Amino acid sequence: MKILVAEDDLTSRRILSSVLGKIGHETVETSDGLSALAVLESPDCPRLAVLDWMMPGMDGPEVIRRVREKGNDRPPYIIMLTTRGSKEDIIAGLGAGANDYLAKPFDTGELQARVEVGRRMVELQDALVESREALAYQAAHDSLTGLLNRRAILDRLAAWTMEARDGHVAVGLLDIDHFKRVNDTLGHQAGDEVLRRIASVMKEFCGADGAGRMGGEEFLALRRPGGNGDPFNFFDSLRERIAKTSIKTETGTVSVTASIGVALAAAGTAEDRILTAADDALYRAKNLGRNRVER
Numbered sequence: 653m654k655i656l657v658a659e660d661d662l663t664s665r666r667i668l669s670s671v672l673g674k675i676g677h678e679t680v681e682t683s684d685g686l687s688a689l690a691v692l693e694s695p696d697c698p699r700l701a702v703l704d705w706m707m708p709g710m711d712g713p714e715v716i717r718r719v720r721e722k723g724n725d726r727p728p729y730i731i732m733l734t735t736r737g738s739k740e741d742i743i744a745g746l747g748a749g750a751n752d753y754l755a756k757p758f759d760t761g762e763l764q765a766r767v768e769v770g771r772r773m774v775e776l777q778d779a780l781v782e783s784r785e786a787l788a789y790q791a792a793h794d795s796l797t798g799l800l801n802r803r804a805i806l807d808r809l810a811a812w813t814m815e816a817r818d819g820h821v822a823v824g825l826l827d828i829d830h831f832k833r834v835n836d837t838l839g840h841q842a843g844d845e846v847l848r849r850i851a852s853v854m855k856e857f858c859g860a861d862g863a864g865r866m867g868g869e870e871f872l873a874l875r876r877p878g879g880n881g882d883p884f885n886f887f888d889s890l891r892e893r894i895a896k897t898s899i900k901t902e903t904g905t906v907s908v909t910a911s912i913g914v915a916l917a918a919a920g921t922a923e924d925r926i927l928t929a930a931d932d933a934l935y936r937a938k939n940l941g942r943n944r945v946e947r
């Protein structure tokens with residue numbers, strides 16, 4: 653693990669580095685508070701730091717205070733080194749945001765043990781951050797296709813219409829035509845494969861941000877304001893592209909068509925009004941023979 657050693661005294665700094673090196677850590681050394689702060693605020697910041705109390709430029713507690721103020725998804729674990737043994741200083745150091753402290757002159761075994769505690773804390777924290785990120789991803793994405801799920805794409809629509817001000821977000825509600833036949837003739841697995849392929853075509857057209865699965869074989873495609881040309885043409889080329897895509901599955905090769913209902917959403921338009929308008933247009937597209945775009 654990479655560890656910052658911030659200590660102005662050369663001899664102590666070298667000893668710290670060598671002790672930490674012996675238990676397999678790589679150290680970054682600085683001899684003053686400001687460069688310690690710069691290292692701790694860098695994007696590739698070490699996850700663990702041993703910080704001297706008294707240093708030129710800025711003292712240890714002030715460095716810690718600034719690092720904590722700034723906030724960080726993965727905050728460094730900081731051990732304060734101090735010659736002062738007084739309770740007040742320990743309280744001040746911990747109050748500034750240190751995780752632990754070690755009195756100088758330090759005992760090698762104790763330093764290694766405290767760094768080991770720090771390493772465990774950092775690993776625990778990283779695991780928590782990762783599982784939180786994984787949960788957030790799962791909560792926003794459809795597991796079959798990897799597209800945004802219904803709630804996430806509708807949130808995106810709301811956000812884009814808010815940003816649109818005087819433009820419109822074009823909304824295409826897309827439903828695969830006679831999709832039931834794919835399941836009936838080639839099986840459910842093949843049906844799933846078709847859904848994944850359609851999803852990837854939609855991603856290509858709308859970006860991962862602008863494509864979502866509403867449920868079943870129904871998708872939502874968004875186009876931001878300011879895109880070139882009529883949104884109708886945009887959705888019609890999506891429709892055409894889908895119709896031309898031949899999809900290989902384990903049980904056979906198939907192609908499908910889709911019908912799309914288009915509606916325009918301006919800032920302040922209620923979500924259910926947009927969806928109703930798109931749904932009405934989709935209904936017309938189905939009634940007029942499918943494989944078409946209506947608005």
Ligand code: GH3
Nearest residue numbers: 827828829830831832833835840841843844868869
């Ligand atoms: P229409 O042109 O009128 O839309 O006809 P359709 O057959 O596409 O529509 P219908 O609503 O009758 O059938 C949709 C089918 O989609 C029924 C359902 O079993 C299937 N389906 C929904 N979700 C999934 C899924 O995740 N995987 C697979 N394989 N099939 C699904």
Ligand code: MG
Nearest residue numbers: 660704706707
């Ligand atoms: Mg010092």
Ligand code: MG
Nearest residue numbers: 827828830831
């Ligand atoms: Mg249907």
Ligand code: MG
Nearest residue numbers: 827828829830
């Ligand atoms: Mg359908």
Ligand code: MG
Nearest residue numbers: 827868869870
């Ligand atoms: Mg449907």
